[in-house]
Amino acid sequence: MSQNQQKLVGKLALETEFGPFLGDTRIRLLEAIDTHGSISQAAKAVPLSYKAAWDAVDAMNNLADEALVVRSTGGRHGGGTLLTDYGRKIIALYRAVEQEYQGALDRLAGHMAEISEGDVRQFQSLLRRLSVRTSARNQFVGKIVGLRDGGVDFEVRIALDESTELVAIITRESSENLELALGKEICALVKASSLMLLTEGAGRITARNQLWGEISHIHDGPVNAEVTLTLPGGKTLTAVVTHGSIESLELVPGKKACAFFKASSVILAATA
Template sequence: MEFESSLTLLNSDTPFLLEKRIKLLEAIKQEGSISKAAKLVPMSYKTAWEAVDAMNNLCSNLVVKKETGGKGGGGATLTLYGENLLKTYCILEKEHKKFLKSLTKLTDFHTGNLKSLKRFAMQISARNQIVAIIKEIVEDKVSANIILETKSGQTMVSNISKNSIDALGLKIEDEIIAIFKSNNVMIATNELLGLSARNKLKAKIKNLTFSDVSCEVQLDISNDEILTSIITKQAALQLELKVNQEVFAVIKSSDIMLGK
């Protein structure tokens, strides 16, 4: 047994994007006509028109641009807003299916109980969590180096066990989360080419917060990617760190965990 449900988006408690309406938008994009799209879904021509009107009315922007008349019942195209809406729904639907799959694994259908509902609300203490794309997987019999590309185009390497690859179902072009603790992020004022640590990310210091013994360093590696490093106060003073200074965030590949 497994969980199954469709994804519906509401607008002011009114059903706005349902699975069948998404299929209609996909068909309109393909056929360029509401009448042809209605046959493809399938649904009646009247229902299709009413669905398009409902989506256009409930949305702040036009979803489908339509032209009445003509032998084929008029033409229709998705607006840029409609295209983005369709893409967003597809992303949400993918995550929705992943959630249902995880829920199925956590449920004991023999007793009707969840094995561990707390896992869904689990939060981790690691401060740094970065979205990245897997670009290469280099395996041996025991472990593997996962080559990652961040949103800012920088390269990271995570060294994990081969069993972890199988457990997570990792493959090239997967979007994952790179996770590492703030006290595992070292700061270097130059690239340190002779250093064995694989990850040296270019960064700019955004903020420095000192305590009696430590210093929290916020590092900007792109417009929307911020890392946190915790180093000793003495180290920060010795390096003469200051806001807006360009530095390198250095992380060992074995300190980077992956989440999916």
């Protein structure tokens, strides 16, 4: 292929420091939800597995300032999945930026002959260093609303929305490294295996974080299952529990349950 025939084609992705937030696949999923009003039909249209579609929706809702997708109940057809006005605005903004992005790639392709091989390798190395991922299933962004100095450690209260707070316990050194302050935006990570569930009528527990919500879906696996709770403000939490626990607690979609975990199980991260 001659130099003047080369064309750069890329996929736009919006990344957080813990992995992807928006990309082509997730945007197409949102568009399909808006078209079909059903997560199962939208997943088939993308295509994605039903579980992967729900995982993507939960991740986007947890990291966004407002819910992009909501579940509706009742009605003639028994409810469905709806895209919010905020979700439509995100799609429109993404598509607009995508168009500008492709235009920039087209202009770059016109100057490829002027770019040295060394410059390309250096740029690739920079991208790899900036790419950070985490295995934590539950990832949230919130603002610090409380800091208590315990001498050796710090108690940090984080508001995820108007109705949901998390509490983390970290060392003084970590607090200084993260430069924590009231009002600062912070990322909170909680592994699914750190969460335990209980239902109404259970005994008292001492865990600092006790978040009540409604079970929105259960994904069965060969040994364990993922149980996702939708909290009052629309955020979701996912716990990994055994099939025995699901049976003993009689966990089913629509049932009220509490996800509880220690403050020491919350990992905090701040942007540079």
